[in-house]
Amino acid sequence: MYYGSNCNSTCSLNCRNQTCDSKSGYCLEGHETENNPLSAYVGGFVGFLSLVVIIAAVVLLYRRQTIERGVLRSPKPKLRNGSSCRNYETLELDTSTLQEETRLARTDLDQTEVKRHVTTGKVYEKLQVKNSIGDMGTYQQLLLDIPITEIGSVITEMQRDNAEGFKRDYASLPHGERSPCDAGKLSINRPKNRFQKTLPYDHSRVILRRYVGTTCDYINANYISGAERNNEYIAAQGPFETTLSEFWEMVCQDQIQQIIMLTNLTEGEKVKCYKYWPNKGKTETYGTVSVEFIEEMVYAFFTKRRFIVSQQGIKSYAVTQFHYTTWPDHETLDPLCLVIFHNHVANETVAQGISPTLVHCSTGTGRTGTYIALDYLYKTGKMSGSVNVAEYVKTMRENRMNMVETFNQYVAVFLALQEAFQAKPALQSKKQFLNKVTSLMKKGNMISTSLKEEHEILKKLCSAYTDDGYKAEKQHMENSGKDAVLLVNKYRPHLTSTVLARGSFIDAIVASTYTKDNGFIITQYPSHDNVVEFIRLIVDYECRTVICLDPLHHIKSSKAWMPSPSSEMVVSPYRVVCNTCKETDLKVSTLIMHKEMEEPFCITVAEPIYEFGSKLQNDVTCLCNLVSFALNRPRNSPIAVISMDGASMCGVFCAVFNAIQQITMDDNIDVFRTVRQLQTRRPELCATQDEYGLIYQAIYEYIQGLSEYVSLN
Structure with a gap:
């Protein structure tokens, strides 16, 4: 009889038995064919009343969010040096040259279809329900959670028939502009957008609170909710030279401690992002923010940089940038490399607080969405034992358009999760490692049960x-x-x-x-x-x-x-x-x-x-x-x-x-992941248990020799 949020809408009287889908209101048993004027009047009145309730709820929700973010304030905002910032009230929205992007994912299905994927005794149902939105048909795919122990089996199933399962999932995702982007469409803000088709939604955009209510409060970035709290992430585009001050203003106002950069400054002949940090050992000022370059550590496929950030009115604090440098523009992403990068970020100690993690690539949608999805789903998967990739991608796209932008990126999320869950990180300190090997040596056998188990897992994980x-x-x-x-x-x-x-x-x-x-x-x-x-x-x-x-x-x-x-x-x-x-x-x-x-x-x-x-x-x-x-x-x-x-x-x-x-470099060690990474290149490396034991012995002797050298000096 009812549908919608909190069941506050009534199914149409034209629906047979007045039954409809609990979310969309679509008549499940078809429409009555006879005309009923009274039904039309009653339906119209109920529909009008429902519309009023929905509009009121949206307005209240929007006002609450904007108040929480400091958007609605009584004092007049400070203007940046009293110059280029203009009050929004003096501007008229100019959208004459912009076409609204409302491409909806479509399939060729005409009716509800249930597909059963049987993997190792588990049954996963894909329920595809047709909704009518105006004259455009779209199919929302309701996907059940996947147990983390079954991700590999599900991937195998979805890759069959030229990855048909993945294609259907990806086609079900909402695409294009789905909410108002009025601030980004203002002519004065357009130059701040890297692409005019990738704009921040008004309801979730990051507002530079120092300049709230003026055109200087704009930056192309959105808040994204995470596993631990709302607004756990900020998804942003890579800054231009002309938006460096806005970028660092955003960092300071939310006390951001970690920046995840997923693009190089240039890739091929394309400029992807402007260098927004000073040279090593130097200090630069961006608007009202001073940034000092403290240190840099270069790894195989990422670089870690540390800065000290200061601004008048706030205490100076440290910001760490994790710059992933080997994300291929058109080739397949190496999921293991991304997982190792993600683990490195997760193992970094940050000060207690609720500051968001800033994640950006060039557009702030594709690679950015892929990384955020991995982080969120890995956290929730550890807590609940299951993940739902499609549903979280939909959630992200409610707050920023086209997150996880390409089909290959969508598949990469699954592959990275498989890599993350199938072998838990075995990171050890030097002391923990020495204690482990010392215990094995006392037993007189380096090929112990624990090392055999590790090696057997590696053999199972070897790429086929x-x-x-x-x-x-x-x-x-x-x-x-x-x-x-x-x-x-x-x-x-x-x-x-x-x-x-x-x-x-x-x-x-x-x-x-x-x-x-x-x-x-x-x-x-x-x-x-x-x-x-x-x-x-x-x-x-x-x-x-x-x-x-x-x-x-x-x-x-x-x-x-x-x-x-x-x-x-x-x-x-x-x-x-x-x-x-x-x-x-x-x-x-x-x-x-x-x-x-x-x-x-x-x-x-x-x-x-x-x-x-x-x-x-x-x-x-x-x-x-x-x-x-x-x-x-x-x-x-x-x-x-x-x-x-x-x-x-x-x-x-x-x-x-x-x-x-x-x-x-890091004062810790993970032998398992080290060997795993080599075996992705050539499965025959470290192929025997004797070789695996020899690795442990050699590292042990090296550390012991290093300790003796330090003691002598």
């Missing part, structure tokens, strides 16, 4: 690439030895130099160090037939450090590229000269690559004295020596890591190297 993922490798199988490990195409480096009658294929993959994206190039020893490709790889990617995980005198093919000390050899079109060779704990050789019309290129090759597994050396000590050598090499160029098959011991070396970098 299809034949298409190995397409290039299979086409060039003749370039690989019999022990070669198949390469994943998207992580394979391409040779850029040109050599007559040679192609661009090389049997290698790139992986990240803790501080440099693609800081490792992992490969196998070259055969006699592709030595020139190996040298091209080293020179093309400027690898000044080569780590060999076997003594080269055991590798027959090494004689084709490693000359004897103080001698040279020709690998056309290169001439390779061995300049120096020293032997201590490691054997270290310096080679110079000469090529006509190019500058000579110098590399340093380090190798163990004995094979790993030999009784003549301690494997842990040898591994630590190799890692220490590499850590002291120049960090602005990739490190080439080589083994017999391009996998064995390579993952161990890279994992220990990255873990020590993490300890040095």
Whole structure:
């Protein structure tokens, strides 16, 4: 009989049995065909009365929100230096050149449809209900919550038939302008918008309270509610040079302590955002706000900066900016990298308070919505055990248009949540790590039950690439030895130099160090037939450090590229000269690559004295020596890591190297995530439990040695 909020509207008398949908009022059993004048009059009166009630409720809600945000104030606002700010009352809304964006998502469904997705015994219903809005049909999809333990199964199901499930979900989301954006449409505010089709809704926009009631109170940003409180986030566009003062005014008025930046200043030839912070060690003033650059820490795929912000009338305080630097503009986002970035933000200690987290990209909708959705759904998923991606995206879009802007971003939210929930962070302090390994060593067995369980989880999480993922490798199988490990195409480096009658294929993959994206190039020893490709790889990617995980005198093919000390050899079109060779704990050789019309290129090759597994050396000590050598090499160029098959011991070396970098920078460690990240590039890295145990032992010995060094000094 009734529908709407609090059931305050009456179903139409024309509905059969006067029954209708509880939310939309749509007649569930159809309309009566006979004309009934009395029904028309009664229906009209009820509809008019309902409209009055709704309008009154909206007005009261709007007044309450604006009062809470300080919009309605009796004193006249201060004008910025008494100049460019104008009272809104003196302006007329000019929307003559703007077309309202009201594109509604549509499907081809004509009737209610129930689809059942059966995954591991669970049944998920997708109820699609047709609503009529004027002459436009839209379908609102009511999606049930997904248990966090079943996200992987749901993703698999939704990816079938060319991702038909995801496409239906995404098509159900409200799109375009759904609420008034009058402030953003004012001619005086239009230059402050990066795109005229992405404007802040009036009811949720951030108002610069210092200038409330004037045109200087405008910034293209909206409040978004979160899991812990209302207005937990601010979603904003990247500032222009002309809006820097407004940006920092927004930061100060809400005492924002964390800024999440999800775009680079330029990407390709496009300017995405203006640099709104001073240079390192400098102080800049933006309007009434002074910003001092304190420190910067550069990681593989993000940068962390700290500022001290001060403004007259408020106490100076610290602001941390987390700048994600590797979000691809058109390619698929790496969900694990985003999750690690999110964990880093979440682990940062902030002062107690209720200040919002400021999140921005270029438009403040696509990447911004993706990150906020991940943060909100991860928090609520941990508390409730389930998530509802579509419903929260709808909630965000009620406060800022087109949040999670593209289909790929919508899918990325699911993939990131899967990554976040399937393996809990195992972050440990140095003390916790040392206590854990000490306990294992006392038991006399590093391959303990706990480490076995960790390694088994890693094996289950290893990416299962299809034949298409190995397409290039299979086409060039003749370039690989019999022990070669198949390469994943998207992580394979391409040779850029040109050599007559040679192609661009090389049997290698790139992986990240803790501080440099693609800081490792992992490969196998070259055969006699592709030595020139190996040298091209080293020179093309400027690898000044080569780590060999076997003594080269055991590798027959090494004689084709490693000359004897103080001698040279020709690998056309290169001439390779061995300049120096020293032997201590490691054997270290310096080679110079000469090529006509190019500058000579110098590399340093380090190798163990004995094979790993030999009784003549301690494997842990040898591994630590190799890692220490590499850590002291120049960090602005990739490190080439080589083994017999391009996998064995390579993952161990890279994992220990990255873990020590993490300890040095952050004073904590997460071995599980370190190995997980490497295995997304090549699943065969750290493939055995023995290798996994060796990683723990090497890190333990390194930390112990570091502690002894500090004590001695």
